[in-house]
Amino acid sequence: MGLENIVMQARDPSTTGPFWSAALGLVDGTPASPGDYEGRLDLGGGAWIDVCIEPVTDPPPPGWRLHLDLLGGVEQDQVVARLRDLGARPLDVGQRGVPWVVLADPDGNPFCVMEEREVYRGTGPIAALPLDSADPERDGELYAAMTGWVPTTGVAPVSLRHPAGRGPLLELCPEPAPKVRQNRTHLDVRPDPGGPDQQETVELALSLGATRATEDWAQGHSWVVLRDTSGNEFCVLADPA
Structure with missing residues (x-):
């Protein structure tokens, strides 16, 4: 990825x-x-x-x-x-x-x-x-x-x-202070062909302390919105075509 x-x-x-x-x-x-x-x-x-x-x-x-x-x-x-x-x-x-x-x-x-x-x-x-x-x-x-x-x-x-x-x-x-709101800038990662797929990548992230974003705006996409262990949003994109 x-x-x-x-x-x-x-x-x-x-x-x-x-x-x-x-x-x-x-x-x-x-x-x-x-x-x-x-x-x-x-x-x-x-x-x-x-x-x-x-x-x-x-x-x-x-x-x-x-x-x-x-x-x-x-x-x-x-x-x-x-x-x-x-x-x-x-x-x-x-x-x-x-x-x-x-x-x-x-x-x-x-x-x-x-x-x-x-x-x-x-x-x-x-x-x-x-x-x-x-x-x-x-x-x-x-x-x-x-x-x-x-x-x-x-x-x-x-x-x-x-x-x-x-x-x-x-x-x-x-961090100078804990996160209190959605970040205006975030990072996207994408699974590599032949490597862990999107679901496996999400599961790996969760095992390392990430959490799923549960807000309405984070749902219904081809990507999965997660937060790192400090609350910063990042996305796992769909598997490459």
Whole structure:
């Protein structure tokens, strides 16, 4: 199985999708549902991640439990200027004296442009996917099983990366407070052909501490909505055709 999608919510994917397409250099694809946006980030070596924007009338307030940290490095100022030209705006979340720059996309989804860090060399435009966790070790075990990603050196207590050594780091970070509402950004994993199927993947996740989402909005789909051991939503997609 593998990490297939980074999914964000927006009131207007027709605006937010093109922003992320230009920001990350995505190859625009055909979305699964009308009104969605989908674009592919080629990580090289056969590795990729799709960025999906799904429309919601009233998305949850922007939050930090999962967001994108973009590669800035020595060109941080130029990257920030380019993103602002594309429609990003500065966002004040109480940060003071930090070396990264906090921005919001056209729909208000927060993200950061990172300073130079050795651990982010060669990641491509997304340096990291920081995810708040009540128990990074336990959540790290779950996501390693769900994504096939492997432990790597990082700045978080637990960091995972595609086994090819390409693309962003998934960073399990100590949560500043318990989760209280639906996340606005989540991850999707899909079973591999010839490997555990969707049902087996769900059962594996449950054995590692995940729980099923029971709300009405989580029912009736081809995918299964789960929550990790800290309450963060993720989806197990249908078996590949």
